[in-house]
Amino acid sequence: MNLLTIKNLYANAGEKEILKGLNLEINKGEIHVIMGPNGAGKSTLANIILDNPQYNVIKGNIEFDGENINKLKTDERAKKGIFMSFQTPEEVPGISVTNFLKTAQSSRTGEPVKIFKFKKELEENMKKLDMNPSYSTRDLNVGFSGGEKKKNEILQMLTLNPKLAILDETDSGLDVDAIRTVSKGINMYKNDDNAVLIITHSTKILNDLKVDKVHILVDGKIVKTGDANLAEQIEEEGYAKYI
Amino acid sequence: MKADLTKYENNKIKNIYNIKNHENYSYKTIGLTEDVIKDISKKKNESSWVLELRLMALKKFYELQMPTWGPDLSELDMSQIATYVKPKTNMQRTWDDVPDEIKSTFDALGIPEAEKTSLAGVGAQYDSEIVYHSIKDELVKQGVIYTDFDEAVKKYPDLVKQYFMKCVPVTDHKFVALHYAVWSGGSFVYVPKGVNVDIPLQSYFRLNAPGAGQFEHTLIIVDEGASLQFIEGCSAPKYNEINLHAGCVELFVKENAFLRYSTIENWSKNMMNLNTKRVIVSENGKIEWVTGSFGSKISMLYPMSVLNGKNAKCEFTGISFAGRGQNLDTGLKIVHNAQNTSSVVDSKSISKDGGVCTFRSNVLIKPKAKHSKLTVDCESLMLDSESRSDTIPTNTIETDDVQYSHEAKIGKISDEAIFYLMSRGISEAEAKAMIVRGFANPISKALPLEYAVEMNNLINIELEGSIG
Numbered sequence: 001m002n003l004l005t006i007k008n009l010y011a012n013a014g015e016k017e018i019l020k021g022l023n024l025e026i027n028k029g030e031i032h033v034i035m036g037p038n039g040a041g042k043s044t045l046a047n048i049i050l051d052n053p054q055y056n057v058i059k060g061n062i063e064f065d066g067e068n069i070n071k072l073k074t075d076e077r078a079k080k081g082i083f084m085s086f087q088t089p090e091e092v093p094g095i096s097v098t099n100f101l102k103t104a105q106s107s108r109t110g111e112p113v114k115i116f117k118f119k120k121e122l123e124e125n126m127k128k129l130d131m132n133p134s135y136s137t138r139d140l141n142v143g144f145s146g147g148e149k150k151k152n153e154i155l156q157m158l159t160l161n162p163k164l165a166i167l168d169e170t171d172s173g174l175d176v177d178a179i180r181t182v183s184k185g186i187n188m189y190k191n192d193d194n195a196v197l198i199i200t201h202s203t204k205i206l207n208d209l210k211v212d213k214v215h216i217l218v219d220g221k222i223v224k225t226g227d228a229n230l231a232e233q234i235e236e237e238g239y240a241k242y243i
Numbered sequence: 244m245k246a247d248l249t250k251y252e253n254n255k256i257k258n259i260y261n262i263k264n265h266e267n268y269s270y271k272t273i274g275l276t277e278d279v280i281k282d283i284s285k286k287k288n289e290s291s292w293v294l295e296l297r298l299m300a301l302k303k304f305y306e307l308q309m310p311t312w313g314p315d316l317s318e319l320d321m322s323q324i325a326t327y328v329k330p331k332t333n334m335q336r337t338w339d340d341v342p343d344e345i346k347s348t349f350d351a352l353g354i355p356e357a358e359k360t361s362l363a364g365v366g367a368q369y370d371s372e373i374v375y376h377s378i379k380d381e382l383v384k385q386g387v388i389y390t391d392f393d394e395a396v397k398k399y400p401d402l403v404k405q406y407f408m409k410c411v412p413v414t415d416h417k418f419v420a421l422h423y424a425v426w427s428g429g430s431f432v433y434v435p436k437g438v439n440v441d442i443p444l445q446s447y448f449r450l451n452a453p454g455a456g457q458f459e460h461t462l463i464i465v466d467e468g469a470s471l472q473f474i475e476g477c478s479a480p481k482y483n484e485i486n487l488h489a490g491c492v493e494l495f496v497k498e499n500a501f502l503r504y505s506t507i508e509n510w511s512k513n514m515m516n517l518n519t520k521r522v523i524v525s526e527n528g529k530i531e532w533v534t535g536s537f538g539s540k541i542s543m544l545y546p547m548s549v550l551n552g553k554n555a556k557c558e559f560t561g562i563s564f565a566g567r568g569q570n571l572d573t574g575l576k577i578v579h580n581a582q583n584t585s586s587v588v589d590s591k592s593i594s595k596d597g598g599v600c601t602f603r604s605n606v607l608i609k610p611k612a613k614h615s616k617l618t619v620d621c622e623s624l625m626l627d628s629e630s631r632s633d634t635i636p637t638n639t640i641e642t643d644d645v646q647y648s649h650e651a652k653i654g655k656i657s658d659e660a661i662f663y664l665m666s667r668g669i670s671e672a673e674a675k676a677m678i679v680r681g682f683a684n685p686i687s688k689a690l691p692l693e694y695a696v697e698m699n700n701l702i703n704i705e706l707e708g709s710i711g
Contacts, residue, residue, distance in 0.1 A: 050662075
C-alpha cells in the first residue's frame, strides 16, 4: 500500500533552489534510507514534507495516504500522520515533556488524553529508551544533552505513533549505545501499517534494522536507488561516482 | 471538560472588561482644586490633620514637574478626572449587605468564591471606597488588623500616624503628591510580632466609573518575626475616556519578618496606571514581589525595595504583557543600605501587535552595603516585528565588596520553535500560546494556583485574535 509519493518536486530553501525534480515513493511497511553528500537536499526534503515555512515548494506534488497534501499546513500534515525527528530539536522553556506530549497527542487524535494510560505508556517507553524518568517533568529539551534530545525525539515518535516517521540525522553525534537505543526505538515503532524514512550519513543506525530501500540524493535529485547493500557500498566508497 | 472550563474562565475574564454598572455613585467630584479637596475631606468626615495633609500635597502636586522620561502622559487632563466617586453603599461586613449590582461584579470576578476557598481575608474597593472587608476570626484573636483605610485612621490613629507617609514621602514625585491630595480607600494591615498568616489576604480594586481616578492607599506592617502573604488585584471596564489609577503602597517588613506581595493587574486599556509601591526591609527581613502587569494603556510602575537592615533580602518576579496601543513602562528600584543584603530580580516581558514594554531597573548599592549580592535577569519576547521591548538598567555600586550579575535577553518568538510544536500536530495559535505560557511559567509558578490559572487565561485572551 502506497503511503508517500513525491513527484517531480522542486523546492527552495529561502531563495536558493535545493530540490530539483525529486521523485520518491514509500509503501506501508517499508524502511527507506536517504544518503547523500552535505548540501544535497536531504534535510530540505524532510522539512518540505512537513511544510517548514523556511522552505517552499516551487512545483511538484506530495501525496500522503492517497491525498495531495501540498496545501496543508504543518500541523494538519502532522495530524494526518507525518512525523519528523529533528536534527537539532528546539529547546522550549516552561513546557514540560509530559505536557507537551499530552497536548500533541490530544491535538493529533482530537480527543482528550487518558491520563493514567498515557502516563503508564510514557514511563514504559522511557524505560525502553533508557531515559531517566525525571526527564518527563523537565522543560522540553532545555539543557538536554545531544543524546537525550535525540532519544526524546524517538520518545515522541513512540507516543504519537505516526504513519510515517522521518528521522533527520537522528544518529549524528550519538555514541554507539545511544545509536543502538534509537534503532531499538525504531523497531518498537515499526509495523506493517507504517513506514520510516531515515536520513543518515552512517550505516551504524541501519545495522539492527531491516532496510528495504536506500536512495542516494545528489544535487536535489535521487540518482540511485538500491537495497541495503547500497548503504554498505557508500560507507566504503563515498559518493564520488554519483557526483 | 477541560476545554469547557477554559472557555468558562476566558468568558469570566472577558466579563471583567464588559461589566459596566451605571450610576452607582451617591456622590462624585471632578477636577483638582482646593475646593474639591475640601469637599472630599468633608464628605469623608475627616480629622483636620488629614485635610491639612491633603492641601499640602495638592500644593506639592502643582509645584512638582511631570516626569521628563517614559511614556507620553499628555492625554491626562486632571481637570477632567473624577477624583472622588463614592459608591451607593457604606462598607459592609457580609456580602449579602453589599448592593446586588456591585456584588454581582465581584461575583463575576470570583472574589467571594476565592474568599471561601483560599483566602484569610478580603477587602473589596469599588471606585473610591471600600465596600466590603472581612478577616477570619482566628487572625483577629491573634491581633492581626486588616481593615479599610478610613477605619484604620479612626480606630488606630497612632499606628497609622507612625507609619503613614514614612515609606513614600509626599515629595517623591508628582503623582505621589496627587495621591496624597485625593487618596481614598485602600487597606491597612498590621501583623503583630511572631504571628504567621499562612493563608493570603486579598484586596481587590474595581474602578467602575468612566473618567474616574482611583487613589487607594495600602499600608502593611509586618512586625518582627511575623509573616504575611498579600494579594492585590485590580480591574476596570473598558471606556473610551481616560481613567487614572494613582494608588500608593507602603510596606514595612521588620526584623526577621517576611512579606510576599503579589499583584495581578488587569486594568482596561483606557487606564493610566501611575502607581507607587515601596517597602522598607529591616534586619533579616525578606520581601518577595510577584507582579503581573497585563492591562492599562500606559503604566509607570517601579516597586522600590529599601534594604535597610543587615541580611535583608528582596526577590522580585515580574511579568508584563503589552498588546496593541499599550505602553507598559515597568521595572524596579532597589537600595542596598546595609551589609550582606541581597536581591534577586527575574523579570519578563512580552509584547505583540505594536505593544511597547520597557523594563527599567535602578539599583543603588551604598558604601556600607558590603558583601551584598545582586542578580538581575530580564528577558523579553516579541511576538512580531512591530512590537518593541527595551531594557534600561542603571546600577550605582558604591562599594567594592559586591557580587553582582546582570543578564538581559531580548528576542523574537522563534519560528523554528513554532514549527517544532506544529510538527507534532499542534495548531499555530496553540503553539504560540504554549511558547508564551512557557516563557511566563517561572512567574506562574510563583503565584497561588488560582492566580496562575488566571494569568494563563489572560495570556490566552491576549493572544486570541492576534493570530490568524
